[in-house]
Amino acid sequence: MPPPLSDPNYQPTAGDAVLPADRTNAAITPIVALVGPPNSGKSTLFNQLTGLRQKVANYPGVTVEKHIGTARLPDQRALQLVDLPGTNGFAARSMDERVTRDVLEGRVQGLRAPDALVLIVDSTRLETQLMLVEPTLKLGIPTLLVLNMADELEQRGGAVRDDDLAEHLGVRVVRTNARNGDGLDQVRDFLIGVADRGLLPPRTCPALSNIVTGTPLPMVDQFTERRRRIQEIGRASGFVLPRGSELTERLDGLFLHRIWGPLIFLAVVVLVFQSIFTWAVPLMDGVQILVAGSGAWMAERLPESWIRALLIDGVWAGVGSVVVFLPQILVLFLFLGLLEDSGYMARAAVIADRTMYRVGLQGRAFLPLLSGYACAIPAILAARTVEDERDRLATIFVTPFMTCSARLPVYALLIAAFIPERRLVGPFLGTRAATLLGLYILGALTAIATAAVLRRTLLRGQRDSFFMELPPYRIPSVRSIGLRLYDRSRIFLRRAGTIILAVAIILWFLTQVPQSGGAPPSIDDSFIGRMGQIIEPVIRPLGFDWTIGVGLISALAAREVIIGTLGTLYQVEDPTQGSLQLQDALRNHLDLGAAVGLLVFFAFALQCTSTIAVMRRETAGWKWPVLQFGYMLTLAYGFALFANWLI
């Protein structure tokens, strides 16, 4: 029988971190870190225990930052839980793995090293995942081993005896199914024990890098030795490897088929875009009726005054014109959620990998790029999973070309206003969906071309080896997708209620001054009109007038703000037209060439201050964000000019 792996006599060596002295402060709540390999279910367990809603999905590398939440025990005591990025080892090659290592070693400012660990592994892949147990236990921190997805292990004919595993590893072992909450009580029992015991006494914390590489054995021998010990423990614990998932086998036969695979990939993409213009329309009509109805209701009841004008022409026209796009955003996120949670996203990365290879990017960069379809900010953070620094920088640089969801309302508005709907491929693809798809492809192709140039010039380097774990397919849970859509609606509406509302109010005031004889000026003579006319010469060659110029500047706060801005400006310009007839108003201000130019401008320009701020943080300086802003603006202006000239 092998000796237990946990070693209470472990002696840390030089380089080990000394824990901060405030560890002894008994008033502080204990900290429990969730650690484990990628896609083992840490964030799902974290969400279950804290009631929070960190993003979870069925592919490795979803969590790239530490997230802290409070777990309340049945007796109302509280513990701090730290959800960590997944890691297969502690060599910390990538930025997300460094986050995990630093938290475990107590090197993060303002966060003590954890008082206990919950090590979560996918029990269907037990032997490989247990490779992480040995270095984790060497930290000398009380640890609970959670065998997650235990239901799947049993369903597929796998087995392990928890008691024997616990005895050989020297830790408590529980099995859970974090998705439906099975086994959580046992995890809570462990947390109660941690709360009863309180904080760990002051001590030195061993550096994980020393544990892994500080021994005299060459790297491969360390791994094979560790693997041998784990296999021995597995045998002694009656571990039986489960059969492969039949569902996964069958679906991969289709989705990764040489011919069907790429065709299905294409069909999925077309379906998403067509749905945005078909499924979302009844919902959008509903929201539009609601917004228009409420506006008319308000207008009837409020006495004629400047407050009424502000509310109707400023706030309601500005915010309302953006809110109607919520259903389209939700359709996009519904599809993204289904693709991510089912496990298809990892297959899409495999299908796209050859292209990524030719470009010179890691296949791993594909997943951050795909998440850029939702928003560039988490996508730039997700690039932390890319190990090679030059690859990571190239990925970050091209991410804003991926069409984020803030561009969607702008595209949808302009396409609906200028592109007549006609069938292209029967009922499957219409002209509007095809135009939208074309804009997404334009963004993706520019990202690929830019990456190819960067990897051959500024960020020249060797092509990295690629491998990707393909998780088993899982049926997405209605609750998980529903919560994600709910959260996305909240984010969208919050933005409408803050940034867009503020811009609408400020803009409205700027349209009302300077007043002459108590009456507001014509919009061209107002402050905003005069300011717009100053910038007009710069954008005139693109076919844009000053209202579009003001819209473009306001869009720096967030891209969709341009809709609110134009909604307010055109409503003030012509209050009789019943607001929300933005499409008609746009047709009065833009011809087709200029409208295509505006679409192209939005496809390329980096109009998002939050993205610039995150880029500065992730690249530790202004060089890359400034270069990127200049590059994207030049492309945007150049191609919009070309489009306006051509059409």
Add this chain to the structure above:
Amino acid sequence: MRPIQSANHDPTATEPHLVDITLREVVELVRIDLPADQMEPLLERGLLPGCQLCPVRQSPSGDPIVMVDGTLLAIRHEVARCLCVRRPGSNGA
């Protein structure tokens, strides 16, 4: 670079590489001919000399997808060429 190989490796034998193996054939990994920084992530995921590998299918672009210890791993053709393997029952096994 130190070659990475399993303990009972016979250096005189010519081993096939993973790219030479037909689908569904189970083989043993003998050696990984990659620089240490590219090899370590593979080791962490259980691709260790001595482990059993089975190419289960090819991606649409012809890259192998292998089963290692219950995990499906998609790897590039270029990496598969660096994985020396041994068929069960062959010399030195």
